[in-house]
Amino acid sequence: MKLLILESGAKARTVKKYLGKGWIVEACSGHIQDLPQGGGKKRSKAMWASENGNLPEPPWEWTKGAEGVIATILNKATDSGVEEVYLATDPDREGEFIAWRLSILFSEFPVLKRVTFNEITKTAVNDAIENPEGINMDLVDAAKVRRFMDRLVGFRCSGFSKSWNLKSMGRVQTPTLGFIVQRELERESHVPIEFHTVRVESDGIRFNVRFHEKDDLDAWTDDSGKYHSDRTSDEKLAADALEALQETGVITITSVNEGKTIAILSRPSPQTHCCKLPTQHLDGPYQRPVELLQHCTMQDTSRTSARIQLEPIPTHERKSEITLVRNTVRIISDPAF
Numbered sequence: 001m002k003l004l005i006l007e008s009g010a011k012a013r014t015v016k017k018y019l020g021k022g023w024i025v026e027a028c029s030g031h032i033q034d035l036p037q038g039g040g041k042k043r044s045k046a047m048w049a050s051e052n053g054n055l056p057e058p059p060w061e062w063t064k065g066a067e068g069v070i071a072t073i074l075n076k077a078t079d080s081g082v083e084e085v086y087l088a089t090d091p092d093r094e095g096e097f098i099a100w101r102l103s104i105l106f107s108e109f110p111v112l113k114r115v116t117f118n119e120i121t122k123t124a125v126n127d128a129i130e131n132p133e134g135i136n137m138d139l140v141d142a143a144k145v146r147r148f149m150d151r152l153v154g155f156r157c158s159g160f161s162k163s164w165n166l167k168s169m170g171r172v173q174t175p176t177l178g179f180i181v182q183r184e185l186e187r188e189s190h191v192p193i194e195f196h197t198v199r200v201e202s203d204g205i206r207f208n209v210r211f212h213e214k215d216d217l218d219a220w221t222d223d224s225g226k227y228h229s230d231r232t233s234d235e236k237l238a239a240d241a242l243e244a245l246q247e248t249g250v251i252t253i254t255s256v257n258e259g260k261t262i263a264i265l266s267r268p269s270p271q272t273h274c275c276k277l278p279t280q281h282l283d284g285p286y287q288r289p290v291e292l293l294q295h296c297t298m299q300d301t302s303r304t305s306a307r308i309q310l311e312p313i314p315t316h317e318r319k320s321e322i323t324l325v326r327n328t329v330r331i332i333s334d335p336a337f
Contacts, residue, residue, distance in 0.1 A: 003077045003109075004086045004129075005102060007095065011120055015088075018122040024080060026073045031094070032066035033101045035147055055144055060101065070105055077109070084111040086129060091116035096136050097143035103135060195220050195231040196238035200245055207251060209241050 002023050006012045009027040016025040035058055050056040077085070085106050089095035095116075103112050113132035117124040154170035161169035169177075198209040208230035212219040220231040232238055245251070 001077075001080045001082045002084045002086065003073075003080075003082045004088055004115075005073065005106075006088045007090055007098065014120050015125055018125050024076060024082065026076070028066070028073070028089070028098065028102065029069060031063050031098060032070055032105075033060040034063050035151055036061045055141060056148065074106070077106075082109060084113065085109045086113050086115050086132070087135075088115045088117070088128070091118060093139050093143045093146070096139035100135050100137075100140045190223065193220070193222065194233055194235075195228075196233075196235055197230050198238055198241045198245070199230075200251060202251060209238075209245075211237060211241070 004012075004015065004019065004023060004025045006015065006025070006027050007030050009029065012025045012027040016023070019025060048056050048058070087099040087102050087106075089098040089102070099114055103114075106112060114135050115128040115132050117128040150170060153174055157169040157174055161167070166173075200207050200209075210229045211232035211234070212229060214227045214229070218232065218234060220228050220233055222228065
């Protein structure tokens with residue numbers, strides 16, 4: 001008998017249908033252990049005790065209701081004679097941390113394996129089980145640091161947030177506020193540097209008067225030291241240039257310097273076809289990347305998106321990232337499509 005543990009109960013029910021007999025599929029319902037809450041100075045010292053260059057190893061405690069959930073799974077696994085345990089928590093930082101805690105709680109079983117998949121399909125689940133991995137301790141450490149920062153920064157900032165009538169303040173808002181304050185201080189310390197420019201348009205082309213060379217003592221530079229050839233602090237020089245242009249009413253091109261050009265993607269050949277992509281995510285910002293990656297024109301992409309509205313395709317979306325189900329990605333070769 002084998003045991004597979006996921007985070008979500010809905011996912012567990014679906015995966016159970018794929019695996020069938022010989023498998024127990026359970027859900028841990030997210031985080032099962034976290035940093036202790038309260039406990040006085042003694043626990044606080046134990047929580048942050050560490051050697052130089054190593055992360056603290058605090059006494060992790062059960063989250064609300066998690067101890068009962070894990071006890072139920074352990075009893076069921078023991079009674080059923082489970083020999084192999086597969087930890088299939090989410091393939092991200094938090095999921096890796098949960099898998100790490102589960103590996104310790106289920107260490108009594110002879111075989112423990114870590115598996116990950118990005119979509120809930122039979123093929124993806126079976127592939128993951130056939131190719132188990134070890135627990136990524138780098139991700140586990142990243143999750144630890146996140147919790148440490150929440151506790152060290154978030155707890156201390158909570159008092160400030162209340163006095164400032166803020167809804168929250170923690171590891172994300174605090175450095176963000178620091179960046180804003182830093183930029184504001186830079187803005188306040190900025191000393192405006194006067195400059196003048198002279199421009200003229202001819203046949204729809206704009207020409208800028210070049211006042212100084214980069215090595216000139218009077219060359220105009222901004223706060224970052226960037227040189228601008230079409231700017232000058234000499235008001236009289238700019239006025240004289242403007243007056244000269246107004247009097248002559250003519251500009252003469254004496255030389256042309258060739259510059260670099262930006263390569264533009266050419267239209268694909270008629271034999272190129274679009275790739276079948278998720279329906280609901282092809283609008284707006286996704287259309288342009290699809291056009292570039294699959295060598296489709298914007299018109300082809302829009303037309304394909306509209307046609308596959310009637311064919312829902314399973315996808316797995318995580319924030320701004322989109323992962324396509326491998327079995328549903330195919331080349332559309334039917335001209336009528």
